[in-house]
Amino acid sequence: MVDGIYNQSYRLPNFLVETIDTPLPVPVYFMRSVGSTAAVFFWESFISDLANRAGIDQYTYRRNMLSHDPLALRVLDVVAAAAHWTTPPAPGHARGISYNCYVGRGGRFKTYVAQVVELAPDGDRLVLKRVFCAVDPGLVINPNTLTAQIEGGIGFALTTALHSRITFANGVVEQSNFDSYPLLAIDEMPEIVPLILPSDRPPQGFGEVVLAPVAPAIAQALLQATGRRIDVMPLPADAFRR
Amino acid sequence: MATVTLRINGANRSLEVDGDTPLLWALRDHLKLTGTKFGCGEAYCGACTVFVDGNPVRSCSLPVSQVGNGAITTIEGISGPEAAAVQQAWIARDVPQCGYCQSGQIMSAIALLKAIRKPTDRGIDLAMGGNLCRCATYVRIRAAIHDAARALGG
Ligand code: FES
Numbered sequence A: 001m002v003d004g005i006y007n008q009s010y011r012l013p014n015f016l017v018e019t020i021d022t023p024l025p026v027p028v029y030f031m032r033s034v035g036s037t038a039a040v041f042f043w044e045s046f047i048s049d050l051a052n053r054a055g056i057d058q059y060t061y062r063r064n065m066l067s068h069d070p071l072a073l074r075v076l077d078v079v080a081a082a083a084h085w086t087t088p089p090a091p092g093h094a095r096g097i098s099y100n101c102y103v104g105r106g107g108r109f110k111t112y113v114a115q116v117v118e119l120a121p122d123g124d125r126l127v128l129k130r131v132f133c134a135v136d137p138g139l140v141i142n143p144n145t146l147t148a149q150i151e152g153g154i155g156f157a158l159t160t161a162l163h164s165r166i167t168f169a170n171g172v173v174e175q176s177n178f179d180s181y182p183l184l185a186i187d188e189m190p191e192i193v194p195l196i197l198p199s200d201r202p203p204q205g206f207g208e209v210v211l212a213p214v215a216p217a218i219a220q221a222l223l224q225a226t227g228r229r230i231d232v233m234p235l236p237a238d239a240f241r242r
Numbered sequence B: 001m002a003t004v005t006l007r008i009n010g011a012n013r014s015l016e017v018d019g020d021t022p023l024l025w026a027l028r029d030h031l032k033l034t035g036t037k038f039g040c041g042e043a044y045c046g047a048c049t050v051f052v053d054g055n056p057v058r059s060c061s062l063p064v065s066q067v068g069n070g071a072i073t074t075i076e077g078i079s080g081p082e083a084a085a086v087q088q089a090w091i092a093r094d095v096p097q098c099g100y101c102q103s104g105q106i107m108s109a110i111a112l113l114k115a116i117r118k119p120t121d122r123g124i125d126l127a128m129g130g131n132l133c134r135c136a137t138y139v140r141i142r143a144a145i146h147d148a149a150r151a152l153g154g
C-alpha cells in the first residue's frame, strides 16, 4: 500500500509513515508493481508540488534531496542528460521527470529508476511522444530482455495511467471487455529510450520497477503545460486538452 | 449439431458442431489448432486472427456456418515470402514477451505487408490497432514490421 513511500529515498530529517487499513467493499489484490503504482503517483506528485512551491526546477530539486545517495543521483543525472533537461522544451511541448528506488522482496533488492516523459502538441491535445528511462538494476545478464521489460513495463503503466477505470453500479462492475476497459494500443505507444547503467552490484529485480514513475512524470508535465494539477488515476482524457 | 466441412491450411476437415459455433472454437477445441488464441470473444483484441481467403478476420466472431468454402489459414499454416519475413523479423527482434497475443499480431502483420509493401508508422498503427498486447511489445512489433518490409524489398 505504501511501497515507495515508507522506504522512499529523499533526505527528509523528519519523516513518519503511518498506515490505516481501510475496509473496502470490493476485494482488491496485487497488480504488476504491487503498491508502488498508486503510492509513487502520490509521492512523486507530492515531491513535484514541493519543488513548485520552492520555485526550484524539478530535476534540481530532486538532485538536492538525493545528494546523499550516489546511485540515485546517477540514474537521475543520466536521464536528465539524455533528455537534455537543461535545454527548455520546444514551444507547446512539456516534460516531466520522476524517480523511484524500487525496494522489492522485503528489502532483498533495490533497483534505481529515473524517467523523463515528453509531451508534444497534436491538434488540440497533448500526446506522449517519448519516455527516457534510466535504470540501475545491478549487474545485467541479458540486456535484450531487460530492454524489453523497460519498453513493455512503460506500456503496461500507460494502460493503468490512461485507461484502467473501474466503476460500479448497483454493486456490479460496469466494465466487461476491452471496449469498456481498453488496453493501450500500438498508436498510443511512445518511443522509449532505455538507459541501462553499468553496475558492480549483484543482479537485482526488474519485472515491475519501471511502472511507478510513469504517471507522476506525466502529471508533472501536464501541470507545466496546462496549469491543471491531476491527482487521480487514470488521468482524465480532458487533462490532455491544450 | 451438423457436419461442417472447413478448408483449413490446405486440407478439408469435417467436424460435428453447431453452425453458430465461432470458428475460433472449432479450430481450438475440435481441431486442436491451439495456436489461435482467445482473448475477448467480441472482436476487440485480435488474438484470434486468422485468414479467410487471405483476409484477416476475428475467428471468435465468425460462426462456422458463415465460412462457407472460404480457405482458412491459421498461424500453423502460414507460408509465403511475407510470412517468412515476418517470422524472421520477429525472431531477430525478440518481439514476444508472454506470447499470448503474438499469433494474432503475426497474422495481422503478414496481412499488412501483403497489402502495403512499405507501411509507414501511421499505416502500422491503422493495420495493427485492433491487436492488443498486454505486455506492450508494440515498440518491437513496429520495428519488426519495418524490418520485414525492408527484407521484402519494400
Ligand atoms: S478473441 Fe477474437 S478479437 Fe479478441
Ligand code: FES
Residues within 6 Å of the ligand: B096, B097, B098, B099, B100, B101, B102, B132, B133, B134, B135, B136, B137
Ligand atoms: S506478448 Fe504478452 S500479450 Fe502480447
